[in-house]
Amino acid sequence: MTTATLHPIWSYVQVLLNLLVFLALAPLFDGIVRRVTARVQSRQGPPLVQSFYDVLKLLGKENIDSTGILPFRLAPVIAFASMLCVIAILPLAGRATAFTAYADAISLVYLLTLGGVAVLLGAFASKNIYALIGASREMTTMIMVEPILFMILLLGVLKTGSLDLSAVIYGTPMAAFGLPGMVMIAVSLFGLQAFVARQPFDMAEAEQELLGGPFIEYSGPNYALFKYYMMLKQMFYAYLPIAMFVPLLGTGFYLADLALQLVLTAVVFLLIGLLSATHPRYRIDQAIRYFGVLFLIALAAIAAAVVL
Amino acid sequence: MDTTIYPHLQTGLAILLGAGLITPLLASKRQLAGIVNLLAVVLAGLFFASSAINVLSGPGAPASFDLQLAGLTIPLLVDGFSAVFLLLIAVIASVVALYCIGYMQMAHYRHYSLRGFYFCYPVFIAGMIALVTVDDLSTGFTIAWQLMTLTSFWLIRFDHHDPVIVRSANKYLLLMQLAWAAVLTAGLLVPGCGWGTPLHYIAEQLGTLDVGLRTLLLALAFLGFGMKAGMFPLGQLWLPDAHSVAPSPISALLSGVMLKTGIYGLIRTLFWMTPESMPAHELQYWGMAVAVIGVVTLFIGTSQSLKQVDAKRLNAYSSIGQIGYIILAIGAARYYLGPNAALHALALLAILGAFLHVLNHAIFKSLLFLCVGSVQYTTGTKDLDKLGGLFALMPITAIIAGIAAIAVSGVPAFSGFTSKWAIVAATLLSGKAAGIFVIFGVIALVTSAMTLATYVKLYGMTFTSVGVEWNTDGNAKVQEVGKLMLAPKLLLTAICLLQGLCPWLFVALFGRVLATSEGVLTHTLATPALLATLSERYAGVAVSNASGTAVAFSLPLVMVALLVVAGLFARWLKHAGGAQTRQAPVWLCGYQTLNNANRYLSSHIFDAFKKFMKWTGGNVRA
Incomplete structure (x- = not known):
């Protein structure tokens, strides 16, 4: 289902391009959220690149290890690496990378889980009550x-009969999703804040009560990796419904498709x-x-997609 | 046909039974008895392995063999399918026997005689081997089942000074006798069949019966084996109690291989006792019913597992959950084998998933029980509320337990991943042709997130976090267990990693199993066209559809490579700023110190979720 066959070298360039787009834009998108929040609260807000500065600053700051055991040091590295892998296999703007053919939708979900596991591993290693609550x-x-x-992706699986990522995400024109597609768009809108772990669903970090939750004992470069991981993950979750449900332009110009998707992702971040x-x-x-309610609605949409 | 198959099987069994007589005489010398037991089990295991390898490398299914024993005729059959179980039992029994040498010298067992233990251990193994090789539901089945059940009963009640343990063991014995009665009744009630009637004849006779009686008889056999396998709701009656009170190596055997004999029975019932003369829709009803039971089992079992604070109970409930995945896959395969030929490729994938999960679960669950056993050995407790912080004290066990825990959670490139991937993909890809299975697949995915939560908790509260320093009696020094107890765990870890990274080896093995067995699975699935949909390569396994496009793939080696490269980049980034590292104590908001009162206990974790799932039962200290 890939749109065109390209020279193999190009598919490796695509991997780098994917990484570049995500690594460069994720902090900016985070900046949008900070800026919007500030405006709502009648503040000026930080510049858009502030999250970049934060990561750079943290990379140079002292790294305090409160546990002295391997899982604590390994956790941020695993989290960040797992997210890079997710990005490397993602067919951005309809174009498969060199690694898309090595992972299917189930692998993608389990890779995302790996990042979560790493956060938990770090939190449990922290010896801190707040980290454990988080x-x-x-x-x-x-x-x-x-x-x-996963059920959002599953809609694509059911239509194409394949778990291949390009087919799942781009294999079905929007209209063909029908009613279940409409329901799933609503579900992804209502689930958005939970996907990106923002208010009202930021119970895990909950600065005011848990002081950062799982990340409380992290500082310096370790924390920088976790922060970057969170921003990348946030961008991935905001990007995915756009890729799933907004059709590509079909102009044949990759950059036009990419630009449209990214602009829409920025709009999602405004939201x-x-x-x-x-x-x-x-x-x-x-x-x-x-x-629970959202889950049942999504499940009903899947059931409808199977029956209709 | 190779003529050594049955002689080697009998030699192995004779060695085990002989060891059961000799080893108890040495029981006063604990280490010596352990070593003799190990040697006997390994030697017998080699004979079983030789028999199994002969079968698997043979050109087709071997003929059955009638064993004449004291005037009784016992039909034996070792086909490819039995051979894999033979290998599995031989491997795990040998590794666990090695572990027993060290574990049975635990301080707590000082005043217990090991005579009974070393009588029961080899006989228990012999019983399991016999169960997967006898080819009837009456004479041979009874002998095998009773050998296995009675000895495992004595092994479970080894620590008999505790009335709770004795009660759990009694319950186990009672329920296993009921299961035996159910299967035996099914075997004897078939018209024209009596003691010692081979399975294929029973199947033929079942085909001539009317639907009601046939359903009743199949259901009886299914209930009996399902009871053993831990199927919902029967498993909940005995499994967590029995598995959590037995000595840890025995728990490893119970969870790792004994449950699999139940699965063996279920597969035999569903694919060998269902004659092809049965109407197709009736078979599909069976598949659907079994799949529903599987989904309920995996969901309920895992959500109960999440609530446990006793490490061994947690593992035991999780075994029910993992067995649920296997039952779901078996049911799906049975359903897909219907008239719609388009689904046959998915039947192949589903039964492959069941096969892989049997092997994977046997290894990682044994490993988890051995790790918990090591923790219990050195700290004297298996209560997650009291443990914590063992990573610094027993690092090798901690790393091994970590590998086993991510394997059971199905993290990519570890052993649970490919088997769960095959099962979930087989359900999801059915699409409109078998709609309800898509929903089952979603539930299976939710459940694997719960499995992850369960094992994050087990691992976090045992090896990381804090606690053990305040909860062990001062005179016991918590330290890494000896080499004798590490070696068997390292062996299993190596197998576990191999299963995760090279699933293609086991897919190839599965191909041999199909080629060396008779029956509906072989007839329908082992066709070149279907086998071609399942391609195994060094990097992993891929499934393609009828037009040859790959539709699902699990390539652990590529994923590991990607993760390693990404990890190296992350590590570079971490050091790029040239930051200094400093050790500092945990900061608890300035006015608290870290002590036992200021701890977040295992029973508090996931509190809101546990309340949300209260209706699934298995609640602890509600």
């Missing part, structure tokens, strides 16, 4: 939210910023019920 909430959110994300600035945080038990 980890407990993070894992609970993951159990409920990951299947919802994320607005929602998180205007919604108070849920308690974890409230959030579970919310996800």
